[in-house]
Amino acid sequence: MKTTTQVAVIGGGVVGCSVLYHLTKLGWSDVLLIERSDLTSGSTWHAAGGFHTLNGDTNMAALQGYTIKLYKELEDITGMSCGLHHVGGITLADNQDRFDMLLAEWAKHRYMGLETEIVGPEQIREIAPITNTDGIIGALYDPLDGHLDPSGTTHAYAKAARMGGADIITHTKVTATEQRADGSWDITTDKGCIHAEHVVNAAGLWAREVGAMAGLYFPLHPMEHQYIVTDDVPQIYERDQEHPHVMDPAGESYLRQEGRGLCIGFYEQACKPWAVDGTPWNFGHELLPDDFDKINDSIEFAYRRFPVLQSAGVKSVIHGPFTFAPDGNPLVGPVPGVRNYWAACGVMAGFSQGGGVGLMLAQWMIEGEPERNTMAMDVARFGDWISPGYTLPKVIENYQKRFSVSYPNEELPAARPLRTTPMYDIFDAMGAVWGAQYGLEVVNYFAQGDEPRFETPSFRRSNAFEATRREVWAVRNTVGINETHNFGKYKVTGDGARSW
Structure with a gap:
């Protein structure tokens, strides 16, 4: 077994293999991936394999657009199949707010050069004929949407990495990580010790446990997730072409063709966290027991949206865990205050985001910074104030809102208030409407009289406009008082700090 390496990537799911590949692509070949079991163990192997932008x-x-376009490149490099099905997909809107959100996303896609399209009910029925469009205003169509083979894709990443000089060892469990004085790391495994300049935590379901070996807390939590594969459906297998994906946010479901039948999964409100006290080390290629009770309401809604499901038998049920961060985005980048320790975990949409995560982290490590603004997934966006008591309710909230309308400036209530300033009670008595920044309660604006103590979010002018107008006028024409607790503060130390 190799005993020294420039980079040790811990975890052999799709994200770990993507990081390994991108490190070699950008020129680092002395890199090693360590996997406790087989590649794809944990969440990767049982994923539905869908991807979207x-x-x-x-x-x-x-x-996500980069990730999707990368798969053809992987196939060309390795000669392996990722099992690509670029069938396109539509996201339905059943109310004006949801349609406004899709219009906003469409505008972003045009800016980014992504060729998506807004379609009406008639076009929806042409694109996805098994969809009941009653009550549907419109949809966003994305020709890049599709699905793939999770195992084949992960092994394609792994082969491409090996072709670039990387090593992969499986059935090797990491049991400890300890930093040396020079910032490098000793990684203890059940097969010996490995000395690495850099460590990447891509351990997926076990990212919390691997982080704890270095005294780090990663705000992640696994959630149970269930999808169903049906028996053969004539309206599917008699078609001349594969049926596209359909995301139905009102029903909290995603649907696609699987062979001669259908695959449908749900982000149900009656969701359940998994492994609250830690992920078992002997878990890997197992599934959780079927739990139809928690998705009964979702199934009933799906019967109305996709009537062909009413007569379709159930072929198999896949019920397994995967990890979320409190805001649903990955945790990527250098861990603050810990030299040469990098995160690549919490990637709940691995086949939509895994390629982009691998690219950004490799650029960060090799070139010093990524080419894009990565604030949305930077591990540093959560500070040392975060704890499991905050993470768990926020993860549950995020899972439940997976298909909810995402409004600008929306404030979500779970795990609040967490941190407050000495002025909190005073401002609250004055009618403060609160927001949260970095876990700290901050005043967004002050309500007066019978004005509501919350902002109703909207893609148009919200009920906060009048209060905001009033405060802007007051500050411009008289005076305002502001708190500084929520502003960034920097401490400069060392020789010459004062003169600097």
């Missing part, structure tokens, strides 16, 4: 953050959407 839709994301509320422009830079994340661009990285």
Whole structure:
């Protein structure tokens, strides 16, 4: 077994293999991936394998577009099949707010050069004929949407990395990580010790446990997720072409063709966190017991949206865990205050985001910074104030809102208030409407009289406009008082700090 390496990547799912490949692509060949079991163990192997570009953050959407286009490159490099099905997909809108959101996303896509399209009910029925469009205003169509083979894609990343000089060792469990004085790392495994200049935590379901070995807390939590594969459906297998994906946010479901039948999964409100006390080390290629009770409401809604499901038998049920961060975005980049320790975890949409995550992290490590603004997935966006008591309710909230309308300036209530300033009670009594920044309660504006103590989010002018107008006028013409607790503060130390 190799005992020294420039980079040790811990975790052999799709994200770890993507990081390994991109490191070699950018010129580092002395890199090693360590996997406790087989490649794809954990969440990767049981994933539904869907991919799409839709994301509320422009830079994340661009990285998802990069990821999707990368798969053909992987096939060309390795000669392996990723099992690509570029069938396109539509995201339905059943109300004006949701349609406004799709219009906003469409505008972003045009800016980024992504060729998406807004379509009406008649076009929806042509594109996805099994869809009942009653109550549907319109949809966003993306020709890049599709699905792939999770195992084949992960192994294609791995082969491409090996072709670039990387090493991969499987059935090797990491049991400890300890930093040397020079910033490098000793990684203890059940097969010996490995000395690495850099460590990348891409351990997926076990990212919390691997982080704890270095005294780090990663704000992640696994959630149970269930999807169903049906028996053969004549309206599917009698078609001349593969049926596209359909995302139905009102029903909290995604649907696609699987062989001669259908695959449908749900982000149900009655969701359940998994492994609250830690992920078992002996878990890997197992599934969780079927749990139809928590998705009964979702299934009933799906019967109305896709009537062909009413007569379709169930072929198989896939029920397994995957990890979320509190805001649903990945945790990527250098861990603050810990030299040469990097994160690549919490990537709940691995086949939409894994390629982009691998590229950004490799650029960060090799070139000193990524080419794009990565704030949405920077591990540093959560500080040392975060704890499991905050992470768990926020992860549950994010799972439940996976298909909700994503409004600008929306404030979400879970795990709040967490941190407050000495002025909190005073401002609250004055009618403060609160927001949260970096876990800290901050005043967005002050309500007066019978004005509501919350902002109703909107893609148009919200109920906060009048209060904001009033405050801007007051500050411009008289005077205002502002708190500084929520502003960034920097401490400069060392020789010459004062003169600097």
